[in-house]
Amino acid sequence: MKICQVWGDLSSEKSGENYPTDLFCDECFESMNPGKEDSGIVAYQDDDGSFGDTCSSCGKTTDEEEE
Numbered sequence: 001m002k003i004c005q006v007w008g009d010l011s012s013e014k015s016g017e018n019y020p021t022d023l024f025c026d027e028c029f030e031s032m033n034p035g036k037e038d039s040g041i042v043a044y045q046d047d048d049g050s051f052g053d054t055c056s057s058c059g060k061t062t063d064e065e066e067e
């Protein structure tokens, strides 16, 4: 799991919606092309538990990912 800050709604006046931060599983993280020019990811860090244990994209949990 990775905690990722992604491109959101740039027209929003709330900074939390411009670059929302959420938890993503490794699979969804890789599908966003981390480090590439067309990546949907602004920044990322290792999961520290502060965003729960469920991928915000596909709903996979930390336990399921480790199986």
Ligand SMILES: [Zn+2]
Binding pocket: 024, 025, 026, 027, 028, 029, 055, 056, 057, 058, 059, 060
């Ligand atoms: Zn996922």
